[in-house]
Amino acid sequence: xxxxxxxxxxxxxxxxxxxxxxxxGITFTMxxxxxxxxxxxxxxxxxxxxxxxxxxxxxxxxxxxVDGIELTNDLxxxxxxxxxxxxVFQQFNLFPHLTxxxxxxxxxxxxxxMRKSKAEEAAMKLLERVxxxxxxxxxxxxLSGGQQQRVAIARALAMTxxxxxxxxxxxxxxxxxxxxxxxxxxxxxxxxxTMIVITHEMGFAREVADRIIFFDYGQLVEENTPEExxxxxxxxxxxxxxxxxxxx
Amino acid sequence: xxENQLAGYADKNQLPPPSERIPxxxxxxxxxxxxxxxxxxxxxxxxxxxTIVFGLLRWALEARWEVIPANLKLLLVGxxxxxxxWRVWAVVYLVAFLLGFSSGAHGGLMxxxxxxxxxxxxxxxxxxxxxxxxxxxxxxxVAAAAGFGLGYLGKGIRWCKxxxxxxxxxxxxxxxxxxxxxxxxxxxxxxxxxxxxxxNLIGAVVGIGLSFPVGVLLALGRRSRLPAIRxxxxxxxxxxxxxxxxxxxxxxxxxxxxxxxASVRPxxxxxxxxxxxxFSAAYMxxxxxxxxxxxPQGQYxxxxxxxLNRALTTILIILPQALRIVIPAIVGQFIxxxxxxxxxxxxxxLELLNITRSIMGNLEWRGTIFELYVFIGIVFWILxxxxxYVSRRIEKTLGVGER
Numbered sequence: 097x098x099x100x101x102x103x104x105x106x107x108x109x110x111x112x113x114x115x116x117x118x119x120x121g122i123t124f125t126m127x128x129x130x131x132x133x134x135x136x137x138x139x140x141x142x143x144x145x146x147x148x149x150x151x152x153x154x155x156x157x158x159x160x161x162v163d164g165i166e167l168t169n170d171l172x173x174x175x176x177x178x179x180x181x182x183x184v185f186q187q188f189n190l191f192p193h194l195t196x197x198x199x200x201x202x203x204x205x206x207x208x209x210m211r212k213s214k215a216e217e218a219a220m221k222l223l224e225r226v227x228x229x230x231x232x233x234x235x236x237x238x239l240s241g242g243q244q245q246r247v248a249i250a251r252a253l254a255m256t257x258x259x260x261x262x263x264x265x266x267x268x269x270x271x272x273x274x275x276x277x278x279x280x281x282x283x284x285x286x287x288x289x290t291m292i293v294i295t296h297e298m299g300f301a302r303e304v305a306d307r308i309i310f311f312d313y314g315q316l317v318e319e320n321t322p323e324e325x326x327x328x329x330x331x332x333x334x335x336x337x338x339x340x341x342x343x344x
Numbered sequence: 345x346x347e348n349q350l351a352g353y354a355d356k357n358q359l360p361p362p363s364e365r366i367p368x369x370x371x372x373x374x375x376x377x378x379x380x381x382x383x384x385x386x387x388x389x390x391x392x393x394x395t396i397v398f399g400l401l402r403w404a405l406e407a408r409w410e411v412i413p414a415n416l417k418l419l420l421v422g423x424x425x426x427x428x429x430w431r432v433w434a435v436v437y438l439v440a441f442l443l444g445f446s447s448g449a450h451g452g453l454m455x456x457x458x459x460x461x462x463x464x465x466x467x468x469x470x471x472x473x474x475x476x477x478x479x480x481x482x483x484x485x486v487a488a489a490a491g492f493g494l495g496y497l498g499k500g501i502r503w504c505k506x507x508x509x510x511x512x513x514x515x516x517x518x519x520x521x522x523x524x525x526x527x528x529x530x531x532x533x534x535x536x537x538x539x540x541x542x543x544n545l546i547g548a549v550v551g552i553g554l555s556f557p558v559g560v561l562l563a564l565g566r567r568s569r570l571p572a573i574r575x576x577x578x579x580x581x582x583x584x585x586x587x588x589x590x591x592x593x594x595x596x597x598x599x600x601x602x603x604x605x606a607s608v609r610p611x612x613x614x615x616x617x618x619x620x621x622x623f624s625a626a627y628m629x630x631x632x633x634x635x636x637x638x639x640p641q642g643q644y645x646x647x648x649x650x651x652l653n654r655a656l657t658t659i660l661i662i663l664p665q666a667l668r669i670v671i672p673a674i675v676g677q678f679i680x681x682x683x684x685x686x687x688x689x690x691x692x693x694l695e696l697l698n699i700t701r702s703i704m705g706n707l708e709w710r711g712t713i714f715e716l717y718v719f720i721g722i723v724f725w726i727l728x729x730x731x732x733y734v735s736r737r738i739e740k741t742l743g744v745g746e747r
Contacts, residue, residue, distance in 0.1 A: 152645050179651045189646035193664050193742075203650035206660065248646075255650055 103128045103259060103290055104149065109158035111144060118144050119155065120314040128258075131291045133301040133322075136311030137337065142294050145311070146261045149292075150174075150181040163258055179207065182252030186264040188244045190236040196223065196247045197232040200254045208255070215254075222250035226280050242273030246280055253284075260284065262293040296341065302326060310334045403714070411712040412719050415703050419719070422540035422694050428533060432542065433480050435519040437487040440465075442512055444488035448495025449508060453737045462488040516553055520546065541696040541723065547617055547685035552678050554621040559628025560667075564658065566633060577629070584626035590687055592619050597691035616688050624681045631673040635666030668742050675735035679728045696720060 102125035111119040118141045126132055134142045147153040148160060151167055151174045160167045162177045191199050200219035204210040210218070223229045226246040228239075236244050245265055252260060262281065266274045278300050285291055285304045295301060301308055301322060308325040310318040310333070318331045329335050366374070377383045412419070421432055443458040465484035473481070498504035523539075523546075525532035539546070565577035584592075596619040597612060610618075639662050647657040667674070689698035700716045703709055 150649055152649065175651060175653065178649060181649075183649045185642060185646065187642055189640075189642035191643065191646070191661055191665075193668065202660065203652060206656055207651040251646075251650060 102126055103163050104292075105159070105161040107159040107161075109145075109148065109155045109160060111141075111148065111153065111155045111157075118314050119148070121158070122314075122316055124309070124316060124319065126290065126292070128290055129288050130306050131285045131289075131293070131304055132307045132309060133305040134292060134294045134309045134311055135296065135298075135301065135337075136317075140311045141314040142311040143263050146263060146292050146294060147183075149259070149261060150178050150183060152183070179255055180257055181259045181261060182255060182257035183261040183263065184245070184248050184252055184265045186267050188236070188241075188248045188268070190244055190248055190251070192236050195233050195235055196228070196239065196250075199236070199247055200250045203251070204254050219250070219254060222253050223247070225253075225283075226250045227276070240273060241269045242276045245269065245273075245277045249277075249280055249284075259290045259292070262291065262295065264294050264296070266295065266297060298326070298342065310337065312337075407715050408709075408712050409715055411703070411709050411715050415709070418540060418699055418703065419696060420540050421542045422699055424533060424539055424542070428531070431522055431530070433483065435522055437483060438515055438519060440484045440487040441491035442508075442515060444491025444493075445495035445498075445508060445511075446491075447488075448492040448497075449499050449504065450495075453734065453741060456737070457734065458488050458492065516549070520550075540694065540699045543613075543688070543693065543695045544682070544685040547620060547688060547695070548678075548682040550617045551620045551624055551681045551685070555624035555628050555677075555681065556674070558621065558625040560632050560663070562625060562629035563632035563636060566629065567636060581626045581629050584623055585630070589620070589623050589684055590690060592623055593687055593691050595619075612691065613693060616691060616693060620681060620684060623684075624677060627677050627680075628674065631670045631677060632666065634673065635668075635670035636662065638669050639665055668739075671735055671739050671742075675731055679731055682728065682731075683724065696723070 104124075104126040106122050106124050109119055109122040110117070120141075122145055134146070136142050144153050148155045148167075149162060155167070163180055165173050165177055167173060167177060190196075191202070194202065197216060197219050200222055201212075201215040204215040204218060205212055208215075220229060220232060223232050226249055228243050228246055231239055231243055231247070236247070239247065249265075265281070266277050269277065274297070278297060281291070281293065282300070282304055293301075293305070303322075305322050308320055308322055309316060310320075310325070310329075310331070312333055318325070318329060318334045320330065324330075325334070326338065329338060376386045417426075421429070424432065440458070440461060443454065443461060447454040447458040462485040465481045465488075469478045469481040469485075495504075495508075498507075522530065523533070523542075562577050562581060565573045566581065568574045568577070593616060596615040600609060600615060609615075643661055643665070644657060647661045652660065685695060686697040688695045689701070692698075694702070697720065700720060703716060704713055
């Protein structure tokens with residue numbers, strides 16, 4: 097398997113929760129440096145889909161290949177892939193008993209076996225990059241939602257991942273804080289990071305995405321450039337979705 | 345809005361909170377005499393409380409408190425030989441020294457605890473004890489101060505911290521060996537089942553020190569993915585929790601007596617301590633499991649996603665949060681365990697309660713039941729309250745980053 101075919105390859109991926117068929121044959125490929133936005137109604141399986149990339153969810157049929165490594169039950173493969181894929185959650189999921197700096201430097205110290213001073217130095221640089229170096233010694237509960245989410249982004253970046261996944265990163269934020277998180281993501285996309293972003297922020301999608309994927313009922317309904325997606329959607333379901341989220 | 349308008353906006357319409365002070369007379373009227381029925385209730389219950397309080401006071405003044413000082417040594421250390429009492433003091437000094445050392449190195453809670461211990465020892469030294477005892481008591485303060493000085497000097501040195509942790513852990517077995525004696529070096533104290541209150545303390549310290557780690561392991565085992573481990577842990581917890589401690593103690597004392605030959609049978613006291621540890625660990629496990637269940641799935645996901653494996657996730661992310669949640673329950677368990685050491689008396693171990701009974705059997709001290717039981721109550725209360733005070737302080741200190 098070579099990397100030329102794509103950094104993420106999905107081939108006919110299926111998953112069930114009990115009898116419920118969440119993913120119904122997903123096939124797509126992503127190139128290095130690409131930014132893909134996934135949108136779709138809630139319950140459509142988009143979140144489950146990206147969580148299969150770092151095995152937070154297990155797929156039951158089909159093939160997922162991340163950076164040349166196929167995801168199987170082999171723990172070594174899973175750990176190798178998790179080291180290359182960072183994820184940012186809707187609910188931040190920061191470690192509440194650790195400071196912002198410790199949240200970011202924890203994994204480099206324990207997993208990459210970096211020296212403590214090195215790990216903290218690198219963590220500080222990342223906190224500067226997401227614009228909150230002055231909050232380094234605070235605990236998550238003392239930070240605003242936007243600041244917490246930026247710490248979460250720094251935490252994921254600390255493992256120097258090749259791919260970043262964003263699972264509705266701004267959905268739990270107050271409207272005034274959405275922009276500060278989107279700005280960080282925009283800069284990240286400009287730096288050439290491979291990103292998959294689930295979001296309802298259509299302005300962001302239009303501006304940053306190379307491709308937009310529309311999901312419904314566990315299927316990939318439409319895959320298009322932002323330009324075409326918003327002005328000339330191919331599928332009726334996409335048109336309906338767009339009319340519902342854009343026209344209010 | 346221009347800049348000035350924005351600047352003033354934040355301070356506009358700010359009011360101080362309303363005053364909540366009520367005059368005393370009005371408070372009385374509102375709370376105690378709001379109707380004729382409530383007024384009668386207030387008067388009757390005041391009379392009742394006064395009667396009880398005065399009765400207690402009269403009893404306390406007439407009571408034969410001399411039974412306590414006269415038997416103090418017996419109550420505290422039982423029949424531990426007088427010529428070896430220095431060993432008990434040495435252990436007390438070791439603990440005082442370590443407390444002082446930790447307080448010098450960290451401050452905060454440790455400083456409060458060690459300062460209190462030193463102050464109490466100085467106050468006790470002023471009381472009319474024999475002069476020798478006063479000297480020993482003052483030694484506690486001296487040991488704590490020495491520890492404080494060294495800890496303060498060693499602050500921030502890395503090996504000092506390691507040394508501190510190692511000494512705390514080692515102080516357990518060292519103290520026990522020291523009190524008990526080692527063949528050839530320190531004479532072994534005969535009749536080691538007669539140590540009075542010291543025995544309750546040792547039982548509690550050993551029980552707490554062992555049942556906590558065992559309980560954590562059992563809790564993790566009960567949530568293990570491996571069915572065999574899960575089954576064994578669950579069975580252990582449910583069986584132990586279904587049996588009263590006293591019957592476990594009887595089993596340990598009598599049944600093992602019958603089943604095992606004397607050559608391989610551990611000492612009765614050791615059996616009792618292992619039993620109380622095994623008992624407490626099952627309850628500890630359930631407390632810890634409660635904490636584990638309170639940790640949201642997102643914490644596991646976040647930990648796995650940054651590459652931590654299962655073991656590291658448990659140690660670094662899950663346990664610190666889970667244990668913090670259950671500190672009150674765990675300390676409750678510690679306190680219960682401490683009190684349960686009085687059950688040792690039922691299997692012929694002479695701990696505090698049992699010693700008391702033998703004092704009451706002495707003709708000279710007939711009719712001093714209340715005095716002795718009040719004394720026991722006070723001694724236990726002081727220690728249990730200290731534990732719950734320390735736990736509240738710990739909760740507060742650790743609560744910094746609470747959601």
